[in-house]
Amino acid sequence: MECLGVSSAQNLQALSALLSTQQDGDDDDGGETRPSHARLGPGHIGAPKQDKEVSSAYIKKNSKDIWSEEEVAEGSQYDDLTDPRPQPEYEVILKQSVGTEDLYLGLSGKDPSSMCCEAMLVKIKLPETKATDVALDVKETFLDLRTPKYKLGLHLPQPTHSAGGKAQFFSEREELEVTLPMKHSMDFLIMQ
Template identity: 65%
Template sequence: MEGLSSINTLHALSALLSPPDEDEEEDCAFVTSNAKLGPGHIGPAKSAESKPAASAYTKNYSKAIWSEEEVAEGAHFDDIADPRPQPEYDIILKQSVGTEDIFLGMSRKDPSSMCCENMVVKIKLPGTKVAEVILDVKETFLDLRTPKYKLGLHLPHPVHSQEGNAQFIVEKEELEVTLPMNRLLDCINLA
């Protein structure tokens, strides 16, 4: 068994399994004999032309977090050919508080968004009349269309779409949409 562990035996075994390339010998001339051989030297030499076969499960190595196919909700509202700009808007979370909440701290309400009851979306629509506004509210998406503007807005929290109300303030040329929030633990948080 002692004969298999010598360097000369390993060279002979390597030469037997794969004849050394001339370029490889020149590149490794300055390296010691122990460092010349490795697991990659056993077997036939691999050519640069051979590539692994492409399969259906190959991963796309882009930096995208998700693909466009995965984002389906609200995608039918997007119209790339529509040149109308998106209006300015603000989303404000609103909660009803009384003196017992502010001064005495008797309820379990706090300033976090978990204790908010309503979501108010303020949309600035300069040069727009009330009759021109088309508003469609879903549980997680708000769609607003006017002759001058379009807005497709994904809401940060689910809402009761049938229980909300909208008010157009003519002086500010602003539409205020108030939507009650629909969350799983509202009966606990708002008790």
């Protein structure tokens, strides 16, 4: 271990020289002056910045905008807090096609997780409603249902292929069933 003698005084002098604001005329930094250590902040860490470049993802179209369209969640335009219509009862069920080779032998590699599900079934109870009264709009992650008596804005738990979905109204049960094929982020890896 080193004593606190001459070498520690030399270390203090070397540190002082590094932090000093005086510049020699023969520096290689092109005459650029460094800020004093009292004025250093988080912005001085790393290489000096040449130009302030703003990412195009964060540029607002209008300088008075406080958010961009990408920052607003899908389906939020349907949220109407002043609408007095109640939300109907609903149930979301994930569906998976399973055969005997999956059940007994496990050949396809499927498991009970939602990543192996092919479709999403949304059952919505609509008492005292006719099929002609139902207005349904399905997006990738949002389901909007409107009737004269009920209103449902449902954020779906998984992204779906809304164009490939189908809806069926059962008047005897007063229930609407919406089946939506699920979209997985790793679909391109599945070999068919």
